[in-house]
Amino acid sequence: MKHLMSGNEAIARGAYEAGVTIGAGYPGTPSTEILENLAKYKPEVYCEWSPNEKVAFEVAAGASIAGARSIVTMKHVGLNVAADPLMTLSYISVEGGFVACVADDPGMHSSQNEQDTRNYARYAKVPLFEPSDSQEAKDFLKLAISISERYKTPAILRSTTRVGHSRSLVSWDERVASPNKVGLVKNPPRFVPIPVWGRPMRQRVEERLGLLKREAEASPANRIERRDSSLGIVTASISYQYVREVWPDASVLKLGFSYPFPDDLIREFASGVDEVLVVEELDDILEQHIKSLGIACQGRKFVSGMMELSVDRLLASRALMEGREPPKEEPPLFYDELPPRPPVLCPGCPHRGVFYALGKHDVVVTGDIGCYSLGAFKPLDRMDTILCMGAGVSMAHGMQKAGEPKRVIGVVGDSTFFHSGITGLLNIAYNRGSSTIIVLDNRTTAMTGHQDHPGTGRTLQGDVTRAISIEDIGRACGIERVCVVNPYDLESTLKAIDDDVNSDEPSLIVSRAPCPLRERRRVGAVREIDADRCKGCKICLKIACPAIELSADKPQINEIFCGGCGICEQICPAEAIYAQGAASQAEARK
Amino acid sequence: MSPDTEIRSVVLAGVGGQGILLASEILARTAMETGYDVKTNEVHGMAQRGGSVIAQIRYGPEVHSPLVAKKTAAVLGALEQVEAMRFADYLSPGGLAVVSSQAIMPVTVSMEAARYPEDIEAKLKRAFPRMVYIRAAEMASGLGDIRTANIVVLGAISKGLDLQQDAWKEAISSCVKEKFREINLRAFELGRHIE
Numbered sequence: 001m002k003h004l005m006s007g008n009e010a011i012a013r014g015a016y017e018a019g020v021t022i023g024a025g026y027p028g029t030p031s032t033e034i035l036e037n038l039a040k041y042k043p044e045v046y047c048e049w050s051p052n053e054k055v056a057f058e059v060a061a062g063a064s065i066a067g068a069r070s071i072v073t074m075k076h077v078g079l080n081v082a083a084d085p086l087m088t089l090s091y092i093s094v095e096g097g098f099v100a101c102v103a104d105d106p107g108m109h110s111s112q113n114e115q116d117t118r119n120y121a122r123y124a125k126v127p128l129f130e131p132s133d134s135q136e137a138k139d140f141l142k143l144a145i146s147i148s149e150r151y152k153t154p155a156i157l158r159s160t161t162r163v164g165h166s167r168s169l170v171s172w173d174e175r176v177a178s179p180n181k182v183g184l185v186k187n188p189p190r191f192v193p194i195p196v197w198g199r200p201m202r203q204r205v206e207e208r209l210g211l212l213k214r215e216a217e218a219s220p221a222n223r224i225e226r227r228d229s230s231l232g233i234v235t236a237s238i239s240y241q242y243v244r245e246v247w248p249d250a251s252v253l254k255l256g257f258s259y260p261f262p263d264d265l266i267r268e269f270a271s272g273v274d275e276v277l278v279v280e281e282l283d284d285i286l287e288q289h290i291k292s293l294g295i296a297c298q299g300r301k302f303v304s305g306m307m308e309l310s311v312d313r314l315l316a317s318r319a320l321m322e323g324r325e326p327p328k329e330e331p332p333l334f335y336d337e338l339p340p341r342p343p344v345l346c347p348g349c350p351h352r353g354v355f356y357a358l359g360k361h362d363v364v365v366t367g368d369i370g371c372y373s374l375g376a377f378k379p380l381d382r383m384d385t386i387l388c389m390g391a392g393v394s395m396a397h398g399m400q401k402a403g404e405p406k407r408v409i410g411v412v413g414d415s416t417f418f419h420s421g422i423t424g425l426l427n428i429a430y431n432r433g434s435s436t437i438i439v440l441d442n443r444t445t446a447m448t449g450h451q452d453h454p455g456t457g458r459t460l461q462g463d464v465t466r467a468i469s470i471e472d473i474g475r476a477c478g479i480e481r482v483c484v485v486n487p488y489d490l491e492s493t494l495k496a497i498d499d500d501v502n503s504d505e506p507s508l509i510v511s512r513a514p515c516p517l518r519e520r521r522r523v524g525a526v527r528e529i530d531a532d533r534c535k536g537c538k539i540c541l542k543i544a545c546p547a548i549e550l551s552a553d554k555p556q557i558n559e560i561f562c563g564g565c566g567i568c569e570q571i572c573p574a575e576a577i578y579a580q581g582a583a584s585q586a587e588a589r590k
Numbered sequence: 591m592s593p594d595t596e597i598r599s600v601v602l603a604g605v606g607g608q609g610i611l612l613a614s615e616i617l618a619r620t621a622m623e624t625g626y627d628v629k630t631n632e633v634h635g636m637a638q639r640g641g642s643v644i645a646q647i648r649y650g651p652e653v654h655s656p657l658v659a660k661k662t663a664a665v666l667g668a669l670e671q672v673e674a675m676r677f678a679d680y681l682s683p684g685g686l687a688v689v690s691s692q693a694i695m696p697v698t699v700s701m702e703a704a705r706y707p708e709d710i711e712a713k714l715k716r717a718f719p720r721m722v723y724i725r726a727a728e729m730a731s732g733l734g735d736i737r738t739a740n741i742v743v744l745g746a747i748s749k750g751l752d753l754q755q756d757a758w759k760e761a762i763s764s765c766v767k768e769k770f771r772e773i774n775l776r777a778f779e780l781g782r783h784i785e
Contacts, residue, residue: 004615004622004630109633133629133656166656167618167630244654311659333717334675339704341605341672341696343641379701541700546640549695550702558695560736 002169010134010170012037014141015071019178022063023047024056027448028075029110030161031103035073039460049460052419053078057085064098067182073101076117090124091201092191093152096180097145104160106281107308116282117158121259125205127155127212128259130237134168162238213260221256224269232273239279246314261289270295281309345374347547348523348563350513351440353487355380357494363407368392370413371447372440379542390420396435397428407501410437415445415453428506429478436500436507439470442515450518474508481507490570522564525579533576540568597650599658603677604669605694606643609740614645619761620753621649629656667747670694671710686750687718690726722746738777745781
């Protein structure tokens with residue numbers, strides 16, 4: 001019996017079957033569902049959302065060094081945060097199997113860049129596994145755990161959006177519990193990389209790479225599919241699936257255990273075909289390496305390294321390569337009359353109130369990563385920069401110190417604050433900054449699908465725990481001016497921002513209201529617009545609420561979508577917006 | 591080079607929150623129950639906050655790519671009319687389009703930065719010779735829950751696909767909670783019997 005599973009579900013299943021007992025991570029599309037699914041194998045597997053990827057990585061590393069099999073999950077940019085422990089865990093080595101499951105996002109569906117995690121495997125000198133469907137996602141996770149444990153090396157399982165979020169059929173196996181006994185075997189020369197012990201470790205990393213290369217050469221995860229010998233294609237990950245459709249007759253070297261590079265296998269493959277083409281998404285890592293072996297091959301000349309590949313794009317590559325005119329890129333049907341439908345803050349979103357209030361101030365807003373990134377779009381248009389998690393806090397301070405003539409307000413979400421906003425806040429207090437930081441506290445990690453975090457009072461596996469106070473952390477960081485506002489109350493939100501930007505002191509505003517999507521209920525009564533009173537000024541459209549629709553001259557509220565937050569009611573100058581039914585009551589009172 | 595004709599591709603389109611992912615899962619399970627290899631792809635994260643959403647389903651003896659190439663979908667199912675236009679390029683010549691008449695205004699239209707097209711039914715009819723245009727939202731409301739509009743559309747789609755009737759019902763039953771089973775099965779039947 002086969003099971004229809006997403007790649008992320010399959011990775012979790014693989015970890016379960018492999019006897020993993022510890023999973024840690026930080027949510028990030030397209031990786032989030034790995035840990036959410038692994039957490040369901042309670043009590044055999046302990047899982048946690050850690051405050052950030054570095055912490056999660058170290059939690060899993062500690063578990064592994066004590067003997068447990070562990071995984072850590074994150075999106076590609078999360079590995080930048082966890083790069084520090086990765087680089088040295090490679091030296092001190094692991095005990096129980098340890099796999100970092102990292103999800104890349106070619107095409108930037110939900111990310112700020114499209115960096116290629118394969119570089120990290122080379123950089124940290126650790127083995128790399130790249131599944132191309134859900135069955136492989138499960139199988140390669142298990143393979144990675146076993147290679148990791150046998151060679152005492154951390155391993156990376158790299159998926160992509162199209163691997164993690166595609167479903168395909170998977171056969172299951174039983175879980176095999178780890179035979180390892182948990183208990184640190186004291187051995188400072190192995191686990192303490194001070195230079196005197198670190199130098200021999202450096203040597204061992206190099207020896208290990210040689211052994212891993214031999215392993216990759218013979219691994220069933222790397223295979224040659226001999227078909228027509230005129231063209232041989234080297235490929236990995238989801239690109240393999242596209243290659244099979246675009247070049248069904250070509251021979252293929254499919255790499256699944258792709259670093260260290262299996263050089264002998266590559267040579268054997270290349271010697272049996274007339275021409276070699278490399279098809280890889282993002283960086284030209286395989287192509288450059290194959291060229292460095294003295295093997296002539298094509299890659300980037302025909303296959304783009306920007307944005308994700310597809311069957312359509314590769315059909316164009318094939319035509320180009322064969323000297324044919326590539327299929328004409330026709331403009332899409334209806335292209336000139338389609339209204340764009342970008343993602344927007346949901347109806348009832350508490351962030352809307354804060355962005356509206358910020359719109360009333362001539363300030364610079366340094367933003368951050370989360371649902372509230374959508375506040376950058378028109379008509380809210382109230383976010384001026386985004387760099388990375390936590391930068392909304394630190395960059396505000398940097399701008400202020402540089403002498404930015406306008407006041408700078410940093411905006412950060414609750415989960416992002418715990419992730420990496422705290423140190424930035426500490427820095428503002430320590431270095432005599434004067435920025436105002438607003439934490440948009442909607443009591444959840446919303447954008448990735450409502451995960452818990454240190455402020456919510458619940459753990460990933462559903463246990464009740466201490467809810468950490470953002471205000472207390474602010475005060476402990478040395479910020480004396482701290483307040484909490486209800487973002488649905490525009491007047492008090494405006495006043496809090498007003499007071500703080502006119503003060504020389506650094507300050508922290510916690511805008512607190514739970515995400516209505518998470519709560520699964522409306523904030524208040526559904527609103528309606530009294531068409532007689534409405535003057536058609538369209539000010540209510542300036543808050544980008546998807547429930548307020550303009551189909552004729554005057555706006556209307558779609559009662560199915562209305563979140564009942566009442567922000568439109570507060571900004572309507574004609575007082576034409578009421579809770580449903582209240583308009584007639586008001587009329588009756590007159 | 592020509593796409594494998596034994597593979598059936600389906601594209602489902604709509605607006606975040608309309609239940610595209612559930613419809614996709616039911617279709618994929620039905621294909622699996624019928625004995626096919628199957629792959630799907632869905633968009634998560636940023637794209638779901640009220641934006642356009644597309645789900646892709648492919649089934650057949652052996653499926654490689656989870657993504658549907660342009661002009662190869664046997665069926666395009668749309669829960670919103672403009673989204674049918676947006677993803678029209680996926681439908682193969684002669685493919686079946688099932689379009690719900692529902693109109694959901696994008697914020698760009700409410701902001702007057704763009705216009706919602708007029709005469710959509712006529713335009714779609716010209717683009718899709720085989721089109722079923724249905725009032726899925728009204729039909730679902732009539733059943734007692736507008737949220738089952740996705741299953742009404744699925745019912746209409748099912749006529750264009752060679753999957754077993756029992757497998758559909760089993761897939762619906764296994765994908766929705768017990769208390770919504772009955773209404774969803776009725777929504778499916780309603781869609782399936784549209785002429």
